[in-house]
Amino acid sequence: MISPLAYIHPEAIIGENVEIAPFVYIDKNVVIGDNNKIMSNVSILYGARIGNGNTIFPGAVIGAVPQDLKFQGEETTAEIGDNNTIRENVTVNRGTAAKGKTVVGSNNLLMEGVHVAHDAIVGNRCIIGNSTKMAGEIIIDDNAIVSAAVLMHQFCRVGSYVMLQGGSRFSKDIPPYIIAGRDPIAYCGINIVGLRRHGFSNELIENIHNVYRIIYQSGLNVSEALEKVKNEIPSSPEIEYIIEFVQNSKRGIIR
Template structure:
């Protein structure tokens, strides 16, 4: 399953049933699990950790050193989970001393030209559109959909089940369950279609909708809005997540 035209460092650890195409480069200090397919001209560099069942398309580069001038050659990793599709020319840099690792979880689709910078954390079940660029130490929670050509400022946090319009750029956090779009980027309603597809009950969607009406349309400041939600809404995982996300946001949320 390993082409004689591929280079695999003798210290690299390769699992079972791994297909490695011609002109693939696999460095030392690399661990690759079972049932992976690595297509031609992909580069799996020092510090890469790849789980099971992934497909890595031509030209992808995983584990390159960070594009961060503070990096001093410290040991770090780029960690990919299971069952991801990593399309052509995706770049996933390894971590720095800040966190030590860059992580992409399970069941994600990273489309052509996506860049995942040092110390980023991408959750599970996310779809990241063509040529979207993530700066260092961003966090994307599970089941987010990020369209093409989106630019994310360093340290930003994107919540679960969001939909971000193509071509957006942002430097504040995007709270869960919403659609973010327009120029400049702004709250554009909740992601009703996405939530229904994910099996959220109508009453749960209505509660989320009502919570965001208070946050974005009541005229209250953020602290007052969150207090009103806590006082008036029945506790639920979704409402707790919204409150915790916004309350813990260091950069503030989009308006």
């Protein structure tokens, strides 16, 4: 299962049933779990931590040092969860002193040419389209769909169940459950199809829709809109998540 043409540092830890193709490079201080498939010309560098059941396509680089001039060689990691598909030429950089690690969760699809910068956090069950570039310390919550060639500014956050239009670029946060697109980027409605596919009830979808009617169409500022939401929309974990997301947004939400 391990090609003699691969280089594996003797201090690297490799789990069971791992397939490693020719010309793979695995550095020291690397831990790889079970049942992974690592195709040719993949580089897994110092500080990488890879879970179980991942498939990593040719040319991917996991654990390269951050593209951050403040990085001073501190001990940091790039952590990949379980059952991810990481396509050709994806790059996942190590963390910096800011957070200490870059994290990609489980059951994600990162398409060709995706870049995950230092200290970024990608949740679970996300789809990230070809050539999307994530700057440092971004956060993508679970079940988000980010289309191709999206540019994410440093420190931005994308909420769960978001659908982001291809070619978008943004420097503010994208609240959960919505579709975002156009140029400049803007709120385009809630992700009704995605929510129905994930089993959201019609009542809950209507409540989410009403929240965003208040936030985006009432003419109120954000604080006033959130107070109106709290007073008028039945509480649920999903509604509380929206409120928390908007209240805690440091960069502000897209309009």
